[in-house]
Amino acid sequence: MAALADTAAGRAALLEFLLRTGDNTLILGHRVSEWCGHSPVLEEDIALANTALDLIGQTQLWLGLAGEVEGQGRTADNLAYLRDAAEFRNVLLVERPNGDFGQTLMRQFLFDAWHFELLKALQGSTDPRVAEIAAKAIKEVSYHLERSADLVVRLGDGTAESHRRMQNALDELWSYTGELFVGDDADEALADAGVAPSPASLKPAWDAAVARVLGEATLAIPSSGYVHKGGKRGVHTEHLGYILAEMQFLQRAYPGATW
């Protein structure tokens, strides 16, 4: 079997996948970092900042490899700071506003449970560069998932007020989870080459983990099957523009600035 990266179409599919993976961690990492200094308690402030740090670190690896595969000399920083919204490939879930602490945690849990399954599969990627990043990242993400699952249970099965907020968060975010499992031609090419799992293949394990934790948390999974999507092909909600305005300002105003 010829390596996927030997053909132009294969390289394009791989680049698309690396941008999607790196943009998911970048945008969620930026979102979570917005809590720094604002969390309800000090320990959670530190936990959120450290989670964001892990995600940004993983972004450097994914987008660094994306730049390498693209072969036009763009670095992870160039890709993060100098692309416009339509070129971003993250799912809509990660650009959702932070809302209250419950919404932030629920978003984290729904993402972590998927992220963990994705990385687990990617450890066996036929592209060794992808497999080694996944093997590194899954160690960090296993702690993210353990923490977010634990807090979803504690707050869901907590006071009447914390339960109400967690249920609201779930209701608000649920229709953004479907996009994680929708594939396209690039996903199919990657799955055929054994580079990445097909998105749909991750769903049974995610469904089971989410059902178990939400059940323990006494939260009801919404019945609506509606799926908001578009992020994976660059069609975003207005929220992404605001994130980029803040994240990219410095490099746009002072190109090449370092410290």
Next chain:
Amino acid sequence: MGALTLPSTDEVWGWLSKVPDPEIPVISLTDLGIVRDVAWEGDTLVVTVTPTYSGCPATTVINLDIEQALRDHGIEKLRLERRLSPPWTTDWISPEGRDKLRAYGIAPPIDGTAADGRLMARVNSLVGGSNLTIPCPRCGSSDTEKISQFGSTPCKASYRCKACLEPFDYFKCI
């Protein structure tokens, strides 16, 4: 510098064992297990380093510290390489490093838990809490509880000893 005067790699390992970790200065970079290889390529010294956490902000400082230490020992031609695989694990922290951490007030990682699958087993169970008992580094009691999965750096968690009532950092297993 002629080929005959090149220091041995053992000597270089010895120098690196004196370079402190920038965030936990009681242990050295070799105690931490992040220096993966030291080799000569002709008259160029190649030091291979693996990151602890992918976003660890100390990585840049660590590279600078290694470079500075080796320059101080007269190394002129030097190249630092990053190696991701196999990923760093706390199982690589030396026995001396564990003792130094404990003496400093940080509970060291439980040896072997990354390799034996206990970390993954815990995540796969999702709910139900930790399957590890973390002894208090001050009084030694096993009656401790987790306050937060994350402490002052990504590599640590916050714990509390219910016997001596002191809070402490735990260097978590990855």
